[in-house]
Amino acid sequence: MNASRLWTIARLDLTQRIRTVSWYVMLGVFALVLVASTALSFLSFSSQEDSGSGVYSVVVLITLLLVVLVSPTLSGNSINGDRDAATLASLQVTQATTVEIVLGKFLAAWLTGLTFAAVAVPFLFVATLGGGVKPITVVVSTVILVVETGVVAAFGTAISGVLARPLFSVAATYLVVAALTLGTPIAFALIGTGITSERVEHYQTVVYDGVTGAPECKDGTTGCADNPGEQVCRDDEEVSTYRVPRFDYVWWILAANPFVILADATPSGFDAQGYPEDLFGQTRYGLRQAQVTPELEVFYSDCDPMSSGPTPQEVLDSTVPSWFVGLGGQVLLAGGLMWWAILRTATPARRLPPGTRIA
Template structure:
């Protein structure tokens, strides 16, 4: 592979994207959207001491949301779009290798996704004015966001090389991304509700005078869904990966100060078994735990989820690489090559 050739392919791909007025309109709409969201985020977190941390986390999650919504459209026809327009064959007969084409188009897809992050940088800077932001949180969250942009871009480029028709490859890219974002939530909810077990609740009884009896327990049994058996399904969700990998800052009472920590505590709570619940008004062995206690007593899953995403994206990208290699032994029926 040649860095010059890769740069040429990426530049040609970006030129085709950027010469469209609709691209700039899209970025403008995104900026206006971020302006409104940033203002609302300041209102939401105005009660805390770490306003900047909360606003920052919302803006980063919105950037990720826009990436998973828009990037499939921009990357899902990167290869078959050129093949359909009869421009891919003209490139393949030059000194440019298959690797140059694949990596160049991947870099262009990453750049289009990264454009949303560039537009969001002023709003991220404004969020820091609220105070309470941890430099380590800023660094890790942006790194994970960049990795997610690469993963989504690789999925789109990979499917564009494996599927002959641009419309189908874009639709399939949306389905794969939706499977990671929405499908994991549906599988988690349905899986947890489908498996149920009997749980026992322990409560302190009251005597005839209305005082708590700290020497005995009242028990009751009931059925509960077992989300603790299917929590791992959420590991591959991009928003869960982002939240779980980002260090969490807590208030003095043990509550997270930003959206990252709130998502993380919700996912980590699903790991806890619901089979025994204790409500102890005597303060001995009580079952209530703060979000900080929950996070500290459970296991992270972001590296597993990110690994699953990388395997999916890498497999699709490798398959597209093999399909794009010339001379081609077999192509799908109806594929245009010149």
């Protein structure tokens, strides 16, 4: 593989993209969306002493969302679009190999997506002015954002080499991206609620005085309304059974979601009560909470102070991260599709779909 030829192919693809007015229009719309998102984020997190961490997480997640929405359009027709325009054949008769052609177009699509991500840099800087943003958070979130942009670009480039029609390849790329971003939470919710277990709940109630209506106390008085430990409870229990969903069986489905990968990999801070201060931590807490096996037999008593349960920070400390599994699966899928695209683009081609233009 020749780096000079690889960069020449990528540079030609990039030059062709930035010549159009629509390129700059999309960048402008991208910036306007980030302006509105940043302003609304500062309002949402204004109650926090250090609002920067929350605003930063919102801007990064919005940036990933916009990149995921734009990238399939820019990369989904990079190979078959050139074939339709009769420019791919002239490139294939040069010294550039098929691997260099496919990887060059992937590099151009990746850099195009990163250009949109670069528009968010000023807004990320503004977010850090709010305070509370840790350097490790910036480094990890940036790395994951760059990698996810490359994964989506690889999907679009590969599918454009596998499918013959540009319109179909763009639509197929959007379907793959939608399956990862929207399909994973839908599948998680539907399958998780479809798998249930029976839960038995034992409930012990307080004995109330028939005259005053106040709880009876162990010392024979009725002045312990504010002290559950001194109240008298009935000997019998109310027993109820109901079905609970088993999300702990299917939480791994969310591991392939790009937004979950970004949130699960990025470190975040917690307040004094152990609650996350940004969207990264809140999203990660939702994923990790799904890993916890529900109790199938519980006991409640009005005479015992009820525990508030573990804090989100305690839940995160007791569960395992899964972002590297999801990201690894995405990279393997993208690599497999890229290899298929190389085989489909290689010349001489033994078989092509009917109507395919080769010169």
